Amino acid sequence: MNWETFLAPYRQAVDELKVKLKGMRAQYEYGAMHSPIEFVTGRVKPITSILDKTRKKDIPYANLEDEIQDIAGIRVVCQFVDDIYTVVNMIRKRNDFDILEEKDYITKKKESGYRSYHIIIEYPVETIEGEKKLLAEIQIRTLAMNFWATNEHSLNYKYSGQIPAEVKSRLKNASEAAFRLDEEMSKIKSEIQEAQAIFRQKHDQNDNDDDS
Ligand SMILES: Nc1nc2c(ncn2[C@@H]2O[C@H](COP(=O)(O)OP(=O)(O)OP(=O)(O)O)[C@@H](O)[C@H]2O)c(=O)[nH]1
Ligand SMILES: Nc1ncnc2c1ncn2[C@@H]1O[C@H](COP(=O)(O)OP(=O)(O)OP(=O)(O)O)[C@@H](O)[C@H]1O
Known part of the structure; x- marks a missing residue:
């Protein structure tokens, strides 16, 4: 197997x-609008993690492309819960890839306390041998969901998936706290957005003053 x-x-x-x-975020910024996207990250799954998954799920090498859905992974992080659904709707409207599956772990969180919205897509890349869909x-x-998931991921790594009961229970409490934080922030969303718009205007004004 040539991994590269x-x-x-x-x-x-x-x-x-x-x-x-990231282009979607930039378009909101040019329009001086609240962007539902705070930041975007992405990664190719580390080879060790692919191998672990094939072992854990008993996946033959020949089926890697079909059975491991997150070899290419993108993460969109938002300020508010309803921004997530704005992003989901924007993604549904795009015609540069097909959606195969949606998993809503927000209305139905996972047993661990994990919350997130996942979309599995089939994305066409142009290669020198022609189009390849992956x-x-x-x-x-x-x-808040990202803060929780990042910490839980580190603990899972540290304890090889066997997080001690006491830590697990604290993580569940932290997940509830993150949920309440999202709820409280949603209630003052318009206040926060007004403050951010004022800050942006002031910033733009200062930039213009510097240019003149
Ligand atoms: N930190 C954290 N991340 C999770 C958890 N559950 C899912 N994820 C993330 O979401 C990805 C996909 O998870 P699922 O939608 O459960 O996918 P699956 O194929 O049913 O199961 P996996 O074997 O976990 O990939 C994982 O690879 C993680 O990146 C969790 O409990 N904690
Ligand atoms: N869709 C994604 N977008 C961006 N980063 C991701 C995505 N999925 C996982 N990551 C990050 O990539 C790094 C390596 O993740 P890895 O694939 O080993 O984790 P995982 O997805 O939790 O694994 P698994 O489900 O196989 O146990 C971690 O920091 C993880 O948070």
Whole structure:
């Protein structure tokens, strides 16, 4: 198995999707509007993690492309929960890829306390051998959901998936707290957005003053 050759189109897909989704954020900024996208990240799944998954799920190498949906992974992080659904709707309207599956772990959080909205897409990349369609996973979550998931991921890594009961229970409490934080922020969303718009205007004014 030549991993570099195998992963090359996935790297291309991640790079292209990052540019496209960051472009959506930029368009809101040019229009001086609140962007539902705070930031976008992406990664190609590390080879060790692909191998772990094939072992855990008993996936033959020949089925890697079909059975591991997150070799190309994109993450869109939003300020508010309803921004997530704005992003989901924008993604549904795009015609540069097909949506294969949507998983709403927000209305139905996972047993661990994990919350996020996932969209699995089939993305066409242009290669020198022609078009190649591959799977990619887009995770959409709030800053609070991301904070929780990042910490939980680190703990899972530290404890090889066997997080001690006491830590697990604290993580569940933290997940509830993150949920309440999202709820409270949603209630003062318009106040926050007004403040951010004033800040942006002031910033733009200062930039114009510097130019003149
Ligand atoms: N930190 C954290 N991330 C999670 C959790 N569950 C899912 N994820 C993330 O979401 C991805 C896809 O998870 P699922 O939608 O459950 O996918 P699946 O194919 O059913 O199961 P996986 O074997 O976990 O990929 C994972 O690869 C993680 O990046 C969780 O409990 N904690
Ligand atoms: N869709 C994604 N977009 C951006 N980053 C991601 C995405 N999925 C996972 N990551 C990040 O990539 C890094 C390596 O993740 P890895 O694939 O090993 O984790 P995982 O998705 O939780 O794995 P698995 O589900 O196979 O246990 C982690 O920092 C993880 O948070």
